[in-house]
Amino acid sequence: MHTKTIKQLAEGLRAGTFSSVELTQHFLTRIEKFHALNAFITVTQEHALTAAKQADKRLAEGNAPLLTGIPFAHKDIFCTHGIKTSCGSKMLDNFIAPYNATVVDKLHHAGAVMLGKLNMDEFAMGSSNENSFYGAAHNPWHENVVPGGSSGGSAAAVAAGLAVCATGTDTGGSIRQPAAFCGITGLKPSYGRVSRYGMIAYASSLDQGGPMARSAEDAAILLQAMAGFDEKDSTSINEPVPDYSRHLTESLQGLKIGLPKEFFQHGLNNQIAQDIDNALNEYRKLGATIIELSMPTLTMAIPAYYVLASAECSSNLSRYDGVRFGHRCEHPADLTDLYLRSRAEGFGSEVKRRILMGTYALSAGYYDAYYLKAQKIRRLISDDFQHALTQVDVIMSPVTPSHAFTLGEKTADPVHMYLEDLYTIAINLAGLPAMSIPIGLSADTPEAPKLPVGLQLIGAYFSEAKLLNIAHAYQQVTNWHQLIPTGFE
Amino acid sequence: MNSAPWEIVIGLEIHTQLATHSKIFSGAATAYGAQPNTQACAVDLGMPGVLPVLNQDAVNKAITFGLAIEAEIAPYSVFARKNYFYPDLPKGYQISQLEHPIVGKGYLDIDLDGESKRIGITRAHLEEDAGKSLHENFHGLSGIDLNRAGTPLLEIVSEPDLRSAKEAVAYMRKLHELVRYLEICDGNMQEGSFRCDANVSVRPAGQTTLGTRTEIKNINSFKFVEKAINYEVERQIEIIENGGRIIQETRLYDANKDETRSMRSKEEANDYRYFPDPDLLPVTIDEQLKAQLKAALPELPAAKKQRFQAQYQLDHDAAHALTSSRAMADYFEEVVKHTTLDAKLCANWLTGDLTAALNKADLDIQDSPVSAARIAELLQRISDQTISGKIAKQVFDTLWQHPNSTADTIIAEQGLKQITDSGAIEAIIDKIIADNPDQVEQYRSGKDKVFAFFVGQVMKAMQGKANPAEVNKMLIAKLTP
Known part of the structure; x- marks a missing residue:
């Protein structure tokens, strides 16, 4: 049951082949069985079974929405009323949210059954899941390999068949990179497409929630339920949500694909470059033409991103002060001691590093040189993309410079870890939608395990339907997205 | 003390709480005096994941103020985060405006002993208020009440155009009057709806550069503003005259001791690390909204005062007193509308x-x-001569004690109706003339002053109820030989 698509499961539920309770129990059993994967921070078994019962009732009544009774899980960054929402941090290990994120409400109303809350890098800061207070989730393709981050738990759970699909969030690549590392399909929507209300903020101007699934078809269904204007989020955009599933099967004849040469230079793993070539050949066969682009500002994306994201994070994370909720140190001597020790004990080192960088970048005398300059670069990058997207329908690129790395490999060198985001962060700076789809597997050798490879598809604002169409067309002629890691069949 | 050679330079920053029903970035109520933390929702508490949504009513009230001081209304203004840690600041930052305030340069004319002076207003910006720390009754701990957190404030910053504590108070009063006229702030100073920070410096008269200033924080009454500034001016002059140097710092006024005390120096000042709030879009204001709010502006105090002088023939002082608040002016016009008594006399009464x-x-x-x-x-009973002005005061006192009664009831119950029956008055006058032959003789021999004696006697005999004009007329006729 865990290898079926949402549509197949929805049909099974409606045909009475299995009930939502049975389906939910199946996934709960798998979650228990593959506990060592550490994909979940919290499993909400009772909650899930209750929701499944309600879903069965709704299904019996007829007219239930497509996601009714489908078991999925939320990244533990979305606030869930009455259920622990940790954001992967010791700081919020004791935090029970008093309200639901808009996305949580929407999926609840859509009838989807929440299995639990998924592991993630602390406050969504990280590219390997190793910054989680709860320990890293493992990559289902190999236990010693990272699942990517920050939505590593989401990617691992979907790849291992512990949930049909999952929510993720993406600030600099946190949906796309783990999707690539775990061989699943992930979509970061246009900024403002999915409400951020109740999604714990890392860098507000970059954060965006999106679907993580086993195919473009499933991602379209999940996005349909997540997207839409929310009056509680001033940055969400009041633009109608198209029917994402309806456009999936449109022809790609005449599609113009742009390849920014800056994304295919030094540092890119040869085998990944080869896999991308193969994927591009499939697209040629589907009727696409390939155009080389030059986008020189892309090389400035990493420094600009780390200044802006850190600056916003330093301010966003000020509320965790031990006064009203979250971790509080024991026996504070005075107010300063309360602040210092609560924050010193509650935050992990990567979070502290970014708070420090951001505080520095915003300080008097440095603001113009760092924050303002980074904003200018952001504008240039955005303009570069806008211009490129007048010449092509979609931009394609690698998602990551190399395959998933082993646990502990990059933790000692933060800059090395930041370079993981080389191909993904510029898209967040520009606010554009982008996807990661699986397009290959590395060779299986005794030294290196067989690991998935992702291709990034980048589109114009609100072109999610087009991206899903382009991804789906590829998935109709290849089967990379259907591969299942050994042991999880 | 501050004799000729020193010039005082003052600028005020006034925080006015905007009288909106809900908070500036959340739907929680703003009413004062509720149980602690009962008017603070998840947004006000700075819960993880919450987001601010701007209250358009706060924007409209800020624009209304800007229009009233003839200021430039920014077509595009930006909310910024002011970052600092304090327990009553839930998010660890205050949402305010720095580089692009909603209201730009404007002015306010103040009256000083009958002369008008124009005070420049640099800017006015929107921001959210913080909560309150409560230090009593917590056994060594502090309590936090977040009811006030997120209440909309308009911070109005003046130019350093004020030259004395008196001017500062006149400006503050004028602004206080204006915001209440505009009904954008209830002006309640005890509840903190209108509070002031004063920037004070002194310099030798004639010097063009400004002296080093100190900022006196959070003064919440007109009286304290005057006292705090006067104290601070004397303190600064004394330091300089003794060869010292003023340190730029923030000071606190202690009303009990009538002195200002250092809070923190510039070196210790926070670096607020302002940056544009990524959770909020820039505020854009179009001409249509401005025109709409302009059309809805009430008559402003200066215009009303001029109209009162012209329309009701009031002198400057009466017009000024009656227009000091919109409620008083409305009260006056309501009275005038319902009586035929001369408006000037009505004004005197009020x-x-x-x-x-x-x-x-x-x-x-x-x-x-x-x-x-x-x-x-x-007042209508004075106008139709039912009672005299003097009796009216007596009726008013009774009316004040028994506000549910009416003038007519009181006049009837107490028998205060004025006697205009000339027969009754004549009888009394005849008796008084007969009883006082000496005074009659004096009057007839040219001592006019004695006339008042006769009036007094008549009024006394008639318990004040005689029509004074009638009494005068009849007395003259009877006394003239």
């Missing part, structure tokens, strides 16, 4: 007896027990 009674009871005009309609009925 600025005299009524104001005195209100002051004694420590009430604002809008809380007056005697309504404008009731006063109008009373």
